Amino acid sequence: MLRLRNHLLSGVRAAFPPHHHPFSTTTPATSPARFAAEEYLVVTCGLTPAQAAKASKGLAHLKSPANPDAVLSFLTGAGLAKEDLAAGIARFPQLLCCKVDKTLTPRFAKILSIGLSPTQISRITSIVPNIFVAPSMISRIQFYLSLLGNFDLLHFALKRTPYLLGQKLELVKPNLALLLQCGLTASDVALFSKLLTTKPERVKELVACAEKLGVPRNTGMFKGALWAVHCLGHDSIGAKMDLLKATFGCSEAELALAVRRAPQILRISEGKLSRTLKFLKVDVGLKLQYILLRPPILGYSLQRRLIPRHYFINILKAKGLAKENIDFYSAVCLTEEKFVQRFIDPHSKTIPGLADAYAAACAGKRPHDIIL
Known part of the structure; x- marks a missing residue:
């Protein structure tokens, strides 16, 4: 029995040789190998040190990187972007503890079957990474896709309300019906996604x-x-x-x-x-x-719209290049492109630097500091 025990221990040491972490106070000779979760999250997963410090608490039970490596290999191989994975792991580090065969593979296939592409799954994973461990969320994705009509609106709604998929549809549907009765459109519903969960x-x-x-x-x-x-x-x-x-x-x-x-x-x-x-x-x-x-x-923004437009309309009036009875509200309501086309471009040759000065004013520089 003693000989068998020593044989097993020697096999474990061979599989996971002890290493010395630069911040460790112990020596390789006296301490067993440990999975350095924070370091792994930063170096391998791309989290920031602050994110890793918080997320590592959910991985404290792991003894080796074997399962996290398998998860990352599967998800990146399936087409998920590293940036999206990093964001998802920061939100839900337990994703790295999922079993590839029993959990990730069938759930990923299920999400593909409702019409999402790997790229779209990647974008959702960055917001709702626990979708792989909560099968009910997949059917809710299907519901919201049907309701909103396209993935972009679904993605927008989830960014505003990440917990939307965690809400039972029995609560959501009465709110949805009332909002639609009020004349809101599908895009409006995406904007009001927080109300759906109220x-x-x-x-x-x-x-x-x-x-x-x-x-x-x-x-x-x-x-x-x-x-x-x-x-x-x-x-x-x-x-x-x-x-x-x-x-x-x-x-x-x-x-x-x-x-x-x-x-x-x-x-x-x-x-x-x-x-x-x-x-x-x-x-x-x-x-x-x-x-x-x-x-x-x-x-409207005082610094980026009202002041610059007032200032430049006055310049044009002072130089006799604009009518005195310009309606200020009409000028303010114009889009940036249309305002430039109507008030700036026609006079750029007469007043050199006018277009650049206006652009600088809209970017935050005080108009009265601009010399024309």
């Missing part, structure tokens, strides 16, 4: 609160109203309305009209709203009534 009673409250803002269902603005209520919480809407009324210095009726036209203004912080309002009234010279009738203007 308690149905809560979703009903949010919908009712959005309607109380005066925005009817099945209108283009309802989505914005629902999102604003979702972000703020229906209990905070009243306080936000009072704050907006005080900031604008307007009547309740004027504010209600502005919110119906652009419910997204409810999500603008008090500081940004005050700075933007001051600029529009003092620098641009707009009346409050003009602004309230065009509330989307309050949501």
Whole structure:
């Protein structure tokens, strides 16, 4: 028996020879070989040291890299990108503990059978790596693919709500039905994926609160109203309305009209709203009534859109290259490309450097620091 025991021990030592880790305080002669999980995660899997330190706790029971090596070999051989695997392992390090034959092979085949390509599986693995150990998630992928119509919307929804596939469809379907009744499209549902996982009673409250803002269902603005209520919480809407009324210095009726036209203004912080309002009234010279009738203007970036466009329109006016009655809101609403085509390109020869100066201003450089 003693001879057999010594024989087995010598075989183990031959298979896993002891090594000395540079940070170890023990010597190879006195300590058995150990699987250095953190080092493996960094060197082999591509995790950052911080990610590896956290993820290694889930691999503390491993004695060798044999199974992790087999997992990586199978998944990379199946077409998964190393970057996606690294992201997935950082989220769910236990993926490296899966059995290739019993778990990964049949699950991977099942996911392929519902119509996903290896590249698409790779992208999902980076977000929901535990899909290989939870068979119910695979059927849910099939459900959302059918609902959303394409993989890109599914991927977008999972990025916003990684736990979406972990939610039972019995909870999701009532919320989905209500959102569709409100006129939301498949792409809207992907945007509102967090609401799908919310308690149905809560979703009903949010919908009712959005309607109380005066925005009817099945209108283009309802989505914005629902999102604003979702972000703020229906209990905070009243306080936000009072704050907006005080900031604008307007009547309740004027504010209600502005919110119906652009419910997204409810999500603008008090500081940004005050700075933007001051600029529009003092620098641009707009009346409050003009602004309230065009509330989307309050949501544009002050530094990257409002200030640069105001500054360059004034340059053109000063040089007699633009009409004095340019409507500021119309100019602000233009896309970057169209604004440049209409206001910058036609005058670039007359004012050398105008296009470059405008590009610099939109990139964050203060227009008043730009010399033309």
